[in-house]
Amino acid sequence: GYHTAMVGKWQGRDLAVKRGFNRFFGPNCQGMISYWHPVVQNDFYLDDKPWKFTDDFFMTDAFNDHAVTFLKESVAGKKPFFLYVAYVAPHWPLHAREETIAPYRERYRKQGWNDWRANRIERQQKMGLLPDGTKPAPYPGNVPDWAKDKHKDWQAERMAVYAAQISNVDRGVGRMLEVLKESGQLDDTLILFLSDNGAAPNGGFSPSNNGFGFSPNSPNNAWRKDKVAIRPGSGPKLMPGPHDTFAGYGLAWALTSNTPLRSTKSSSYEGGIRTPLIAHWPKVIKKGNGLTRQPGHVIDVMATCLDLADRKYPTEFRNRRPLPMEGKSLAPILRGEKRAGHEALAWKNARGRALMMGDWKIVRPVDKLPWELYDLSSDPGETANLAKRHPDRVKNMDAHYQTWRQRVGAR
Template identity: 30%
Template structure:
């Protein structure tokens, strides 16, 4: 019997001609997805964090200064892998933040549906090896895992995240850390650290198939810098003292470097987020604690970059680097949420983690950066993860290795996450489907290939009159030409529409609705049409993503465990809750 792989290769040759046999080798493709990195968290985008390997990719390739994703992880990942709007590919919202009113409605299954074809499927069917390691978060039932979505080999985390040092969940959203290898439940090694392990498995998969000479597609979904923010102590300590001046100083410094690098206009102004605390009002102990949180964050980012460097070194040693296209991006903006501020999650954290200053970043310790540092990480933009400001939607994008591209430059054209799949298919020489795949109707891709702008044959990815809509958890936006219509839920926004020119005003300071009333009205009509066509559902009155997360934790983990627990266990839990409530009230009385 002829092996299936060779049948695929033979069909590829029939489809693409003799170049499949005699022409240049098709490029390998590596997609590197950072988790919750703000716009200026990369050195080549203005950061003080050491990211030399990512910066090398930027120097050898292109930086996109106006690239947009969604404001939370799985909706972005669903579009990154399919090129299909998240409301049409099934991920209208994350399961963890989806209100009950939306459950089961079209586009709101919370997992990738079968009508959206992944880039992995298309590349695999064209003769590529396909691998994924790290975060998946697009389903964890047998039919929704990567091995059924085009990936030949996979070792993935199926939830929104997990601990970076151990095999355990990071929040009571899950009863265990859901890891799978090739569709089967899997366990982590004892010496596990997330970024290291994700690169180890990717290199293992790449090396295993190298002898056959076929190109590969490798997708690495890092957990850095998702909560819990954790990193090796020696890397964290490199940043000791670096953040002692506070978040406002850091936000300004990053804004100034972004200007110097040519990423944003020199006249760019910034909003001060209402959630940003007054650094000078903190006590010395509070400042030391807050600075350490950001030191851990920087250490986690640098460690991820080091591991990317190890992958690059491996590809160079095996002669594959010069024939590899790299794409680096973050799935959304910086994370503002402090889980200790969510009562149901705080209780669980107090029972399972420490947050002692001298242990932050280590095994058994939990920290995050909170809204003030998140605003600095998103500098010079407004907002952050979960909301529709540029700080939630605009992230770094670096592309390198595309043949005949014009390297070491900044592309300022508006770019969208749905443009990635058409780009990857273009560089691989694989025709993009247009709504039919292998004889059945599927969701058409909506993005455009970036190859023309990479090669310098055009300076725009999308026509000026093309409207590109966005909605997630009630925050919404519409992009058209240089303009953005946007509204965000409270407490970040006022739930009203605003209009900005995000080319000249990326900080979203000057609302243009009074100066441009016709554009303001017409773009609202464009958004209404986007919402109608894509089945966007209105959010329930009073919706809040943190409150919804508490309800999810109670429904899926806390209540089932209480029901299964013996009465003495319940009594102990009630005593713990009572003690925590008493301690909190006592602290308030002291203050």
């Protein structure tokens, strides 16, 4: 069998070591988390034992260190191995070390979200990510013009901290790649890097003295276990990043992160559900820096791993009967082949419902609104609603959605 390890955010009734992993480090995350200190509802564990925080703790660094340790154990053994690393970053709160933030500060002071979005669209067009003739989603009308913003240094700091969070992840991934390279196993190890959803819009457009459950009229000291109070809100006099702050980077930067897609996390527009998947496996993936437009879903990761490990999905596990597997292996795509994909993929989120069949997609924010219809092959930004032109297609796709919703119990 495989030697298995999991590092990072775990959300379950029991720990990862009770679900098939040999090693585990991270929090059993049941609430808002801090990158700096222990907080309520987020106890950390090493395997199945409570883990004591160190004085120099920073969550992403701790994830990186344990992932490297577990990986070194794996490559030194004789078994094939599986490592799952679930970073919290760059999820709010905006926490990062000053030395990690500093390299990005002037970059975002010199250019705001309007310019960065234009730069990203131009680069995506050159890379082929945004094909010729396709339309990016426009900024919604409530996003202010960067040139008119009165608090540019604060706005820039929010994005700089966010960038710092990502760079910390990047360093950790680089350390893991070095372990594989030094062991001679890099070329024959499949690495998948993906995100679970689009960027989160939390944080507002303007400075505030409250947010995320913290306010000037509350003691704000019940969250951290050391009882240190959180300074509520965020603005020019309270920049994000330090341990006693709690902030998000707001809708304008979230939409910039999601360029060229529409909307954000918890929506069923593409900006909420469409994320990149990067695969590295030189022994199998012969064409480097390639791009495939064959759609996949997170449910396909399980099917892919079982396919490549030549294992069958269990019908019983520790006196439980797992739900049948619905994913399909991505292995044919990795080999440069065309796979038989899903007939339909569906979503039901807090701010949206959607179903995709081929290039066509129906979507609506809530059940009481009519379906919108988009052709994603020419309109990835979901700018032209074609529902009135193709009522029969909408009706057919709605039938598929209702069947799926009833089958999986999506209320």
